[in-house]
Amino acid sequence: MRKFLTIIIIVCVINLINLFAQAPEDFYIIRMDESTLRSLITKGKVDILMKKNGKYYLLVDRTEVRRFLRKGLRFEFAENELLPPVSKHGLNGAYHSYSELERDLIDLEKSYPEIAKVFDIGDSWENRNIYAIKISDNVEYDEDEAEVFFVGCHHAREWISVEIPYLLAHYLLLNYTQDSKIKWIVDNSEIWIVPMLNPDGLEYSITTFRYWRKNRRDNGNGSYGVDLNRNYGYMWGYDNIGSSPNTFSQTYRGPYPFSEPETQAIKNLFEQKNFKVAVSYHSYSQIILYPWGYKKEPSPLNDLLEELSSKMSELIYQVKGNLYEFGQGGSFLYLTNGDATDWFLGTFNIPAFTIELPPVDFISGGFFNSEEDIIPIFEENLPAALYLIEWAIITNN
Numbered sequence: 001m002r003k004f005l006t007i008i009i010i011v012c013v014i015n016l017i018n019l020f021a022q023a024p025e026d027f028y029i030i031r032m033d034e035s036t037l038r039s040l041i042t043k044g045k046v047d048i049l050m051k052k053n054g055k056y057y058l059l060v061d062r063t064e065v066r067r068f069l070r071k072g073l074r075f076e077f078a079e080n081e082l083l084p085p086v087s088k089h090g091l092n093g094a095y096h097s098y099s100e101l102e103r104d105l106i107d108l109e110k111s112y113p114e115i116a117k118v119f120d121i122g123d124s125w126e127n128r129n130i131y132a133i134k135i136s137d138n139v140e141y142d143e144d145e146a147e148v149f150f151v152g153c154h155h156a157r158e159w160i161s162v163e164i165p166y167l168l169a170h171y172l173l174l175n176y177t178q179d180s181k182i183k184w185i186v187d188n189s190e191i192w193i194v195p196m197l198n199p200d201g202l203e204y205s206i207t208t209f210r211y212w213r214k215n216r217r218d219n220g221n222g223s224y225g226v227d228l229n230r231n232y233g234y235m236w237g238y239d240n241i242g243s244s245p246n247t248f249s250q251t252y253r254g255p256y257p258f259s260e261p262e263t264q265a266i267k268n269l270f271e272q273k274n275f276k277v278a279v280s281y282h283s284y285s286q287i288i289l290y291p292w293g294y295k296k297e298p299s300p301l302n303d304l305l306e307e308l309s310s311k312m313s314e315l316i317y318q319v320k321g322n323l324y325e326f327g328q329g330g331s332f333l334y335l336t337n338g339d340a341t342d343w344f345l346g347t348f349n350i351p352a353f354t355i356e357l358p359p360v361d362f363i364s365g366g367f368f369n370s371e372e373d374i375i376p377i378f379e380e381n382l383p384a385a386l387y388l389i390e391w392a393i394i395t396n397n
């Protein structure tokens with residue numbers, strides 16, 4: 001027994017040394033077997049990154065590590081073990097970095113000056129521009145056409161969520177003169193696309209810590225970042241289940257609603273426009289979610305939300321046979337408060353969707369989509385995006 005205790009103490013000491021020596025700021029990647037994971041899951045939500053060689057990899061914060069150590073849970077630190085294979089195209093591969101997105105958006109504007117215009121709608125904490133591209137005929141003017149909104153990258157590590165809205169812009173512009181349906185859509189709507197809402201977090205995810213989720217606010221106590229998708233002003237901080245008041249948490253909601261320049265940029269844009277529908281891309285899970293997220297009861301628009309997401313799911317399925325399930329966020333997945341879609345619906349009374357892009361789960365790769373996944377995921381999501389724009393045009397008239 002004494003020997004056993006000594007071993008336990010040694011393991012704890014090694015873990016504690018690791019805790020302070022290897023820390024990428026506030027978060028740690030740990031590895032555990034299935035039975036340990038199961039005992040954790042029964043006690044609440046955990047941030048699973050991936051399953052590899054029979055082990056489960058989790059992202060945890062300092063408080064969680066301390067709690068697991070106190071409980072005597074068996075786990076190991078697994079820093080640097082999970083990085084994806086080096087890509088053909090540098091660190092971020094075919095995925096956009098901040099400067100690559102900036103360059104490509106400006107190129108689109110130059111190539112299609114009649115129907116594309118790039119706006120800087122706000123600056124991040126680290127002074128990067130938050131770009132929106134507007135696509136419409138007479139793009140210089142604010143016409144009385146259906147305004148629609150697409151946004152990606154609230155969460156830094158969800159790289160695929162930048163590519164899908166960017167490629168939507170690219171597709172609309174490229175096909176405008178050749179495809180009469182696309183021309184009709186662009187001529188009769190004003191499409192606003194913000195592919196990268198969280199440029200600081202994204203850059204940090206590329207250069208420093210692949211699993212970074214939040215923005216890069218310095219919280220002043222050794223922790224960084226606010227979860228931008230918990231910082232919106234509708235039912236912000238409703239409870240501590242759907243968001244966290246703890247600055248070290250992955251779902252830290254910020255000190256007050258719209259405390260972050262990134263969410264403030266979206267707020268300003270929405271107050272100037274009259275959006276009819278909004279889509280926020282995330283990954284992973286392969287599902288379509290709609291408000292409410294903050295509670296399990298349905299919203300006043302529930303029938304419409306169900307109808308639109310059912311149709312989107314069907315359109316996605318028709319492309320390659322991939323099923324995106326759909327449902328109300330708060331009852332179907334888990335509770336969230338202060339998220340973008342609750343604010344879109346709660347404040348502007350418009351249908352709003354969170355599309356969690358593939359893969360379906362962490363066993364299939366979690367946050368790592370290969371470069372080869374980008375185009376197929378875009379192709380299957382395109383008809384659903386076009387359908388929502390058409391819906392907005394028809395209901396606007």
Ligand SMILES: [Zn+2]
Pocket residue numbers: 154155158282283
């Ligand atoms: Zn997300």
